[in-house]
Amino acid sequence: MPNAINSDNQVQVLVFKVGPHQACLPLEAVIQVFDSVSYEPPPGSLSDNLPGVLGVINVRGQDVPLVDLRPRWNLPGKPVSLTDQLIVMRAGGTTVSIMTDQVIGTRTYPQRKIFPLRRILPGEAPHAAVAETDGIMILFDSDSLFSGDTLAAFETINRSRRHERE
Amino acid sequence: MNENEGVQLLMMKVDGKPFAIEVDSVLEVLEAVQPEEILDQPAEIAGLINIRGDIIAVSSLRAAAARHDSAGETVSMAVDPADRIIVVREGEFKLGILVDHVETVQLYHEEQLFAQSLSPLAFRLVKVTGRTVELVDLRDYITGYHI
Numbered sequence: 264m265p266n267a268i269n270s271d272n273q274v275q276v277l278v279f280k281v282g283p284h285q286a287c288l289p290l291e292a293v294i295q296v297f298d299s300v301s302y303e304p305p306p307g308s309l310s311d312n313l314p315g316v317l318g319v320i321n322v323r324g325q326d327v328p329l330v331d332l333r334p335r336w337n338l339p340g341k342p343v344s345l346t347d348q349l350i351v352m353r354a355g356g357t358t359v360s361i362m363t364d365q366v367i368g369t370r371t372y373p374q375r376k377i378f379p380l381r382r383i384l385p386g387e388a389p390h391a392a393v394a395e396t397d398g399i400m401i402l403f404d405s406d407s408l409f410s411g412d413t414l415a416a417f418e419t420i421n422r423s424r425r426h427e428r429e
Numbered sequence: 430m431n432e433n434e435g436v437q438l439l440m441m442k443v444d445g446k447p448f449a450i451e452v453d454s455v456l457e458v459l460e461a462v463q464p465e466e467i468l469d470q471p472a473e474i475a476g477l478i479n480i481r482g483d484i485i486a487v488s489s490l491r492a493a494a495a496r497h498d499s500a501g502e503t504v505s506m507a508v509d510p511a512d513r514i515i516v517v518r519e520g521e522f523k524l525g526i527l528v529d530h531v532e533t534v535q536l537y538h539e540e541q542l543f544a545q546s547l548s549p550l551a552f553r554l555v556k557v558t559g560r561t562v563e564l565v566d567l568r569d570y571i572t573g574y575h576i
Binding site for chain 1: 465466468469471474477479482483484485486522559560
């Protein structure tokens with residue numbers, strides 16, 4: 264998703280923590296932030312092909328996959344704990360939720376501070392980074408956060424409406 | 430490399446093995462800091478660092494050497510406080526290279542490099558090409574640059 268740029272060439276983001284890492288998402292991709300909620304296992308036929316998917320949460324009647332990004336950050340995966348916060352977001356036309364240790368809040372960056380990582384990394388590098396005084400903030404491209412196959416599986420989950428059937 | 434003047438190489442080591450890089454491509458040598466890891470980090474990349482507001486990727490020479498040697502083993506990306514990051518430039522592109530130890534700058538002439546290349550302990554040349562670290566055997570380096 265192209266980062267939402269307002270008339271002042273600024274990008275609003277939602278900052279969160281996962282383990283030792285701070286990262287952010289374009290605010291326009293964010294639907295809602297929840298405190299920790301219970302979740303159900305993903306549908307059996309899909310669970311094997313979706314690494315990092317912890318389960319499915321019900322957001323106003325819609326089944327939304329809950330994803331742990333830690334393994335993709337070389338961190339050990341973990342179940343949701345009471346202090347975690349979940350970000351429900353749009354990603355590639357689907358609705359998905361990601362588990363975070365903490366949602367810190369919103370920030371606004373001038374577009375000129377946002378550095379596309381494809382300029383410095385080999386291969387596909389869809390995300391961006393911002394140089395902060397105390398380090399580096401990774402800005403995710405929400406549409407590129409998951410592969411096409413994974414998004415297709417998320418779409419299937421979104422449409423399952425299992426809660427309504429039950 | 431100039432035939433008469435030779436070439437200045439910055440010597441370094443990883444896991445006790447010697448490597449060298451042309452001084453002309455080196456911008457600076459930094460004490461190691463823990464790079465910021467990124468999601469789905471590319472192989473050989475240890476993370477990103479912020480140098481005075483400039484974001485650059487840091488590549489692990491240990492991982493590059495393992496690939497070059499077809500070792501296929503999992504390489505530790507852990508950063509030791511004694512490690513060093515060599516910041517190199519390739520055109521407009523900058524890359525940090527994580528190494529265990531940086532030694533001295535040495536001037537080598539063709540005959541010295543040739544003598545080195547005969548040794549089983551010969552160092553290898555580090556080149557940055559296409560945003561990745563490549564290793565060049567000394568004989569190929571001598572041939573390629575026709576010194």
